[in-house]
Amino acid sequence: MASKAMYSPSDPALKKRDDFEDILEERRNSSDLRYALKCYTPVMYKGLTPCKASMLKTLVLQSDALQYTINQVAVESGETAAVVQEEAVLILEEMAHRLQLRTVRFLAFALTKAFKMLYRSVFVNEEGIQRLQQAIQEYPVVLLPSHRSYMDFLMMSNILYTYDLSLPVIAAGMDFMGMKVIGELLRKSGAFFIRRSFGGDKLYWAVFSEYVKTMLRSGYAPVEFFLEGTRSRTCKSLTPKLGLLNIVMEPFFKGEVFDVHLVPVSISYERILEESLYARELLGVPKPKESTSGLLKARRILSEDYGSMYVYFGHPVSVRSLAQGRVNRAQYSLLPRHVPQRPDEETQAFVNEVAFRLVRLQEENMFLKPWALMATLLVQNPEGLDLPWLMERLDWLRALAVSFGAFLDWPAHVSVSEVLNSSVAIHSNLVCVSGGRLVLVPGDREATETPEQAVFNRAVSLLACASYRNQILHVLLRPALLATAMLTAASSRREDVYSSFSFLRNVFSNEFILCPGESVQDFEEACYLLVKCGAVQMLQQDVVVTEHGHVTVDFLFAVLKPFIQGYQTVCRYLYEEASESLSEKQFVPAVRNFAVKLILAGRLKHYEVLSSDLQKNALAALLRLKAVRKVKTGEQVNLKVNKTTVSSIEDTLGGKIPSRKAVLARL
Amino acid sequence: MASDSDSTKRQRSAEQRLRIIAGHLQKPDTDGHTGIAAQGCKAETAQPKSVKANTLPQRRQEVLKWNGWGYSDSRFLLNKKGQAEFTGKRYPLSGMILPSLKNWFEGTFGASEQHRSPAVPVLNASAVPVPNLNQAFMEELKALGVTLSQEPDDRVFRSHGHCLHEIFALREGRIGKVPDLVVWPSCHDDVVKIVELACKHDVCLIPFGGGTSVSGALECPPEETRSIVSLDTSQMNRILWIDEKNLMAHVECGIIGQDLEKQLNERGYCVGHEPDSMEFSSLGGWVATRASGIKKNGYGNIEDLVVHIRMVSPRGVIEKGCQGPRMSTGPDIHHFILGSEGTLGVVTEVTIKIRPIPEYQKYGSIVFPTFQQGVACLREVARQRCAPASIRLVDNDQFQFGHALKPQVSSIFTSFLERLKKFYITKFKGFDPQHLCVATLLFEGDREKVLQHEKQVYDIAATFGGLPGGEDNGHRGYMLTFVIAYLRDLGMDYFVIGESFETSVPWDRVLDLCRNVKERILKECNAKGVQFPPFSTCRVTQTYDTGACVYFYFAFNYRGLSDPVHVYEQVERAAREEILANGGSLSHHHGVGKIRKQWMKETISDVGVGMLKSVKEYIDPNNIFGNRNLL
Numbered sequence A: 001m002a003s004k005a006m007y008s009p010s011d012p013a014l015k016k017r018d019d020f021e022d023i024l025e026e027r028r029n030s031s032d033l034r035y036a037l038k039c040y041t042p043v044m045y046k047g048l049t050p051c052k053a054s055m056l057k058t059l060v061l062q063s064d065a066l067q068y069t070i071n072q073v074a075v076e077s078g079e080t081a082a083v084v085q086e087e088a089v090l091i092l093e094e095m096a097h098r099l100q101l102r103t104v105r106f107l108a109f110a111l112t113k114a115f116k117m118l119y120r121s122v123f124v125n126e127e128g129i130q131r132l133q134q135a136i137q138e139y140p141v142v143l144l145p146s147h148r149s150y151m152d153f154l155m156m157s158n159i160l161y162t163y164d165l166s167l168p169v170i171a172a173g174m175d176f177m178g179m180k181v182i183g184e185l186l187r188k189s190g191a192f193f194i195r196r197s198f199g200g201d202k203l204y205w206a207v208f209s210e211y212v213k214t215m216l217r218s219g220y221a222p223v224e225f226f227l228e229g230t231r232s233r234t235c236k237s238l239t240p241k242l243g244l245l246n247i248v249m250e251p252f253f254k255g256e257v258f259d260v261h262l263v264p265v266s267i268s269y270e271r272i273l274e275e276s277l278y279a280r281e282l283l284g285v286p287k288p289k290e291s292t293s294g295l296l297k298a299r300r301i302l303s304e305d306y307g308s309m310y311v312y313f314g315h316p317v318s319v320r321s322l323a324q325g326r327v328n329r330a331q332y333s334l335l336p337r338h339v340p341q342r343p344d345e346e347t348q349a350f351v352n353e354v355a356f357r358l359v360r361l362q363e364e365n366m367f368l369k370p371w372a373l374m375a376t377l378l379v380q381n382p383e384g385l386d387l388p389w390l391m392e393r394l395d396w397l398r399a400l401a402v403s404f405g406a407f408l409d410w411p412a413h414v415s416v417s418e419v420l421n422s423s424v425a426i427h428s429n430l431v432c433v434s435g436g437r438l439v440l441v442p443g444d445r446e447a448t449e450t451p452e453q454a455v456f457n458r459a460v461s462l463l464a465c466a467s468y469r470n471q472i473l474h475v476l477l478r479p480a481l482l483a484t485a486m487l488t489a490a491s492s493r494r495e496d497v498y499s500s501f502s503f504l505r506n507v508f509s510n511e512f513i514l515c516p517g518e519s520v521q522d523f524e525e526a527c528y529l530l531v532k533c534g535a536v537q538m539l540q541q542d543v544v545v546t547e548h549g550h551v552t553v554d555f556l557f558a559v560l561k562p563f564i565q566g567y568q569t570v571c572r573y574l575y576e577e578a579s580e581s582l583s584e585k586q587f588v589p590a591v592r593n594f595a596v597k598l599i600l601a602g603r604l605k606h607y608e609v610l611s612s613d614l615q616k617n618a619l620a621a622l623l624r625l626k627a628v629r630k631v632k633t634g635e636q637v638n639l640k641v642n643k644t645t646v647s648s649i650e651d652t653l654g655g656k657i658p659s660r661k662a663v664l665a666r667l
Numbered sequence B: 001m002a003s004d005s006d007s008t009k010r011q012r013s014a015e016q017r018l019r020i021i022a023g024h025l026q027k028p029d030t031d032g033h034t035g036i037a038a039q040g041c042k043a044e045t046a047q048p049k050s051v052k053a054n055t056l057p058q059r060r061q062e063v064l065k066w067n068g069w070g071y072s073d074s075r076f077l078l079n080k081k082g083q084a085e086f087t088g089k090r091y092p093l094s095g096m097i098l099p100s101l102k103n104w105f106e107g108t109f110g111a112s113e114q115h116r117s118p119a120v121p122v123l124n125a126s127a128v129p130v131p132n133l134n135q136a137f138m139e140e141l142k143a144l145g146v147t148l149s150q151e152p153d154d155r156v157f158r159s160h161g162h163c164l165h166e167i168f169a170l171r172e173g174r175i176g177k178v179p180d181l182v183v184w185p186s187c188h189d190d191v192v193k194i195v196e197l198a199c200k201h202d203v204c205l206i207p208f209g210g211g212t213s214v215s216g217a218l219e220c221p222p223e224e225t226r227s228i229v230s231l232d233t234s235q236m237n238r239i240l241w242i243d244e245k246n247l248m249a250h251v252e253c254g255i256i257g258q259d260l261e262k263q264l265n266e267r268g269y270c271v272g273h274e275p276d277s278m279e280f281s282s283l284g285g286w287v288a289t290r291a292s293g294i295k296k297n298g299y300g301n302i303e304d305l306v307v308h309i310r311m312v313s314p315r316g317v318i319e320k321g322c323q324g325p326r327m328s329t330g331p332d333i334h335h336f337i338l339g340s341e342g343t344l345g346v347v348t349e350v351t352i353k354i355r356p357i358p359e360y361q362k363y364g365s366i367v368f369p370t371f372q373q374g375v376a377c378l379r380e381v382a383r384q385r386c387a388p389a390s391i392r393l394v395d396n397d398q399f400q401f402g403h404a405l406k407p408q409v410s411s412i413f414t415s416f417l418e419r420l421k422k423f424y425i426t427k428f429k430g431f432d433p434q435h436l437c438v439a440t441l442l443f444e445g446d447r448e449k450v451l452q453h454e455k456q457v458y459d460i461a462a463t464f465g466g467l468p469g470g471e472d473n474g475h476r477g478y479m480l481t482f483v484i485a486y487l488r489d490l491g492m493d494y495f496v497i498g499e500s501f502e503t504s505v506p507w508d509r510v511l512d513l514c515r516n517v518k519e520r521i522l523k524e525c526n527a528k529g530v531q532f533p534p535f536s537t538c539r540v541t542q543t544y545d546t547g548a549c550v551y552f553y554f555a556f557n558y559r560g561l562s563d564p565v566h567v568y569e570q571v572e573r574a575a576r577e578e579i580l581a582n583g584g585s586l587s588h589h590h591g592v593g594k595i596r597k598q599w600m601k602e603t604i605s606d607v608g609v610g611m612l613k614s615v616k617e618y619i620d621p622n623n624i625f626g627n628r629n630l631l
Ligand SMILES: Cc1cc2nc3c(=O)[nH]c(=O)nc-3n(C[C@H](O)[C@H](O)[C@H](O)COP(=O)(O)OP(=O)(O)OC[C@H]3O[C@@H](n4cnc5c(N)ncnc54)[C@H](O)[C@@H]3O)c2cc1C
Pocket: B161, B162, B206, B207, B208, B209, B210, B211, B212, B213, B214, B217, B218, B233, B253, B254, B274, B275, B276, B277, B280, B281, B282, B283, B284, B285, B286, B287, B288, B289, B290, B291, B292, B293, B294, B341, B342, B343, B345, B346, B347, B348, B485, B589, B590, B591, B627, B629
């Protein structure tokens, strides 16, 4: 029931969203310096215990919780507590932010200049800001922006500064710390740094979690982190990470605060700064180490047009109301609260579910440009599209997307062709109009290009396009799963369709955001949407395509096709080529080579499978489905393939075998 | 034994105590109305019984309200001049005008003189269901010669405790299920016979002590089809013997708190068990609910005070074979009886510890800048195990509430002093009147020790920013607890309903629990459509080595609500859930009764419930004691 409150299954097209304001507009008309020096007096949390950043550290170091772990670690390691304490001090030193207004003002000044060059506008929903302001006064607040670009948190702090809201403290990956100047700058603007992996390091975890909790409990500042853990290179939301979410919920679970409010923030870009960088990275060119000089080289970037940026502050979500009836907080009554306690299973499931729902909330309020629709069509027709046909399809797709609840920025009173042209203008590095067709910009051809290199070059453009398609994927996903299920199910009987649906959903649950355990709801949502748009009819026992529904169903199937084909290719590879000693490390390049060969042989149309993101997701799914097993031999982790299962999954994805046999799913 | 001067000193302090206890000598009604005096109930020792010193007559409704708290002659009202006034002569506040109460009341609740919600003035006897009597039982019972009554008002009076829903219904003239008969045994043997007859004829018995239950424990289960008999213990009210050598007294269960203290005081002793309801609640009731008194630190809770319990159950009489001060003889059977809430049998006699009346008593108070500091101080006091007989800490709201109850001061001088004190605390010391809170203290013992003790506590307080707030404030605080219970009736005259509830919780969770529960109340009231901001306030009333007892008052103006009691109950339930979620207990002393039954499993585990059930099944297989409390 709590879940319903967060995502209502009512008609998504009727969802009301706030209007946007451009915050750069004022910046273009008045002094940046004055803006940077403006009087800044944010409202604070009503239960604030005022404390300086240095005081904060002392609080953390002296906390019962940290002292407990220090003593425990001391006993376990045979060190003295003082030594361990020293270690804790160092960890905290390395981690802690040093937020100071001076730096924030400086950044406000410098970044505004940059933003004005990069973006036409930066849109923010002011009602969301007002809601946030209220929430900040009432409860500790956690800001949860989507993560598509480095710009995300720079922009977040900038916006909060602009609106006179308390500046957040931001959990950032340690990679930044390598960049000397920037690292320090970020620290002073509120970033704190956490190591990417600290698996079993109790002490690290204790320092880290106590640090975050102390800031949260005292109302020191809103805590900001990325649920997705890292920037999504594909514009698809990533499976949420639970570590920090667990930490910020705990003060509520343990009664230390009355409530915690989680604020999903959807940041969408008309054009992403890292666009082609991402594509290359997905294709296996390792990402450049985040170094200062690297960022500076990005100066070239400043001269390009990145269109507009949209930041939508969602409704604050009360952890308390979500947890009502779900979490038995009394479970914490039997241990002193400073002793670390693993929450019971229901609570863990609850946190996981909340994480997914929050990501869905982020998705829901992602502002979409017509370009996302164009990219969708382009990915389906990589050879290019005739303009008149494209425009017709675009108009059709717009209507479909809106009826599915897309938060789409389709300008009123403007012809489709104008819309098309302005999109092409911004994305001129990717597409162009040539001979009455919209086509991908041919990459810089070198005379000596090998066929493999050609595939690679094309893939860069296609994956970049695909990332814009991915922006709208969450809108189309459930109907697309249903459409695919209908086409691949053994019969049109509802049970069969559902069983195919839930098979697909299960296979793709590492690829897309699909809340665990909500197969039935998703199925119903998909049915509802497809019936609403007239593509599908529910008969007594059957789910059938209507007379005019084929266009829609085929289109939706085509949306999913690259993924289906990609997973099938991975399966095929594992079935045909994987040796006994395939190591986990070799997996990605091996699949890539296999796929390139297939493409060159003309046996594979979609390039999606070249993306390491898809490959890793597919592997994770196959591991989960027990088609592949990890075996540790010495230092190396090998993948052991169950060929029968792998082949059966491949077949089922293609609709060859009734999925019922593969997964025992029930309505 | 005691020298002359000693005994006069005792005499004096006894007199002093008589004044302190708010209960007042009411001319005893010498005559029970149905009036067949029980035979064969002699005192077991030669203790000559002085004139029957009972404060309350057998027909209690003659002096007590039938639909509200306490004595009929004592009530708050808004007089013709629109001023609040407390009537009667029994309490220090009686007959006084309380100039700021009305403003506080209106300001806090949004209540107003115009919006009245008066109670029906008299009990409509015809609304009382005709008694469902078991004829065979009646005949044998009559043959026993015990006093009994089928009068509607007697039965209605014994059909309820003082939960909000119970009183609210009475005020509206709604009478629910009531006992079919009331019997007044006058001694242990009477009870034995009554219980035998009840078993023989399958009649449901509900023990009734002082009727001050706040857990729905006295309500007749609606699903009960047998004849229900209320067994009123009030006539079993004698102190049977006093053993000065061993400092214990053997007392019948029906004696009410104020009589017990008064009678012992006359002999130079006290029990020191003083629940806020002590004017009306009974010894048996205390045992049956695991009661706790304000002077717990000096004397202990009821379970610490009892030496011996005698209970009549359907299986027979249960009691221990000696009165050794402590025994290792398996699980303590007393602990099945303590808190049994009338489900296992009737506690008939109790041997209880007594103490010489303390030579010296001193009140005190400490003002803290914040509640947080106050709690920290109490924690420290508990850590050093130097808590005075009583120490309580009220939050800011309750502090202001206490202020609203200040009577008109006749002397300009006192009010000047008052203002000076206030000025000193709020201006000079920088205390914020919107945040400061007060601890009230009661020290007992010999004079020197008290003064020493006092210094120790004030020294601790100083380290938490606490300033002495004067003896008067302390004294007033304790005195007010007796009259505060009367305020609910005033509220109910003006659309305001409320109640108190309590819990116990480890020290480190006290502040979080207080904050969260208050906030939860606010939220729930909002969600349930309460139109006015609710009043929710708390105090820490008991300290222990490891934790504290926290007591909440919660009230709101219900104008605009169609089912206010239901809303109230929903909010209280939510508050209780919040308490449990914050590591608090289901109850520190009010008990479970019916209104907190739903949480018993999580409170004592399934096996725990099973254990209690099996005891119940053995002792009372036919559920003769069928009030259905606890389980
Ligand atoms: C204004 C107010 C203040 C209060 N303050 C306190 C306080 O400070 N501390 C505290 O502990 N409680 C307090 N209470 C609660 C109440 O007074 C206690 O629960 C008290 O112990 C009940 O005693 P009683 O004699 O009134 O019992 P009743 O209300 O008559 O009965 C309570 C339960 O005990 C059973 N019972 C009564 N007598 C016997 C017996 N002889 N044998 C077997 N079962 C019996 C009844 O069947 C019933 O289930 C307060 C209540 C009110 C209304």
